[in-house]
Amino acid sequence: MLFRQAEISGAQTITLPRHHDERGSFGRIFDRDRFAENGISCDFVQASISRTSYAGTLRGLHFQRAPYAEAKLVHCLRGEIYDVICDLRPDSPTYLKHQYFYLNCSDNEMIYIPPGCAHGFMTLNDDVEVFYAMSNIYAQDHASGLRFDDPALGISWPRPVAHISAKDLQWPYYKGSEDMVW
Numbered sequence: 001m002l003f004r005q006a007e008i009s010g011a012q013t014i015t016l017p018r019h020h021d022e023r024g025s026f027g028r029i030f031d032r033d034r035f036a037e038n039g040i041s042c043d044f045v046q047a048s049i050s051r052t053s054y055a056g057t058l059r060g061l062h063f064q065r066a067p068y069a070e071a072k073l074v075h076c077l078r079g080e081i082y083d084v085i086c087d088l089r090p091d092s093p094t095y096l097k098h099q100y101f102y103l104n105c106s107d108n109e110m111i112y113i114p115p116g117c118a119h120g121f122m123t124l125n126d127d128v129e130v131f132y133a134m135s136n137i138y139a140q141d142h143a144s145g146l147r148f149d150d151p152a153l154g155i156s157w158p159r160p161v162a163h164i165s166a167k168d169l170q171w172p173y174y175k176g177s178e179d180m181v182w
């Protein structure tokens with residue numbers, strides 16, 4: 001596993017090893033000791049898979065409010081996504097900055113997102129699967145979000161939004177709602 005610091009403070013890209021043979025491949029996605037050696041020592045307590053039918057679908061931007069703020073691991077299992085993390089920690093050197101990653105099922109990359117960042121992605125083709133592991137339980141009352149087109153965040157998405165949930169359209173803009181973020 002190769003760990004590299006991302007631009008967003010505390011975020012990392014993790015290149016996963018994969019062993020190939022005539023049947024296909026095998027690779028480890030989580031290694032507690034290697035993660036801890038590289039500064040990721042939280043427990044991952046839930047893992048989920050999302051499946052998205054169509055290209056141009058946007059999910060996000062999502063985070064959980066305290067005391068359920070969570071770290072996430074994100075890995076694309078099928079297809080390709082444009083993945084975005086956005087730093088909402090006022091005490092962070094990268095506060096309100098965002099970073100994007102193209103995650104493709106064949107490139108063996110995973111993103112570690114520290115607690116206090118919002119996360120979202122857009123699918124770049126049909127039939128996309130994304131794996132997540134989270135360091136906190138899903139707490140519906142603390143699930144929160146921000147608008148994907150928030151001018152304070154300035155995220156430029158690679159194509160027009162073709163599909164988005166009603167829930168994701170009703171998130172507030174950050175300016176004026178900073179207090180409800182945490």
Ligand SMILES: Cc1cn([C@H]2C[C@H](O)[C@@H](COP(=O)(O)OP(=O)(O)O[C@H]3O[C@@H](C)C(=O)[C@@H](O)[C@H]3O)O2)c(=O)[nH]c1=O
Pocket residue numbers: 048050059060061062063072119120121132138165167
């Ligand atoms: C996130 C989540 C949702 N759910 C339920 C709630 C709802 O009925 C259904 C779909 O939830 P959502 O609409 O929130 O799904 P989705 O919009 O795909 O939410 C995901 O978006 C990306 C960007 C993330 O970063 C994820 O952590 C997660 O927030 O699944 C759970 O039971 N557990 C969970 O951990």
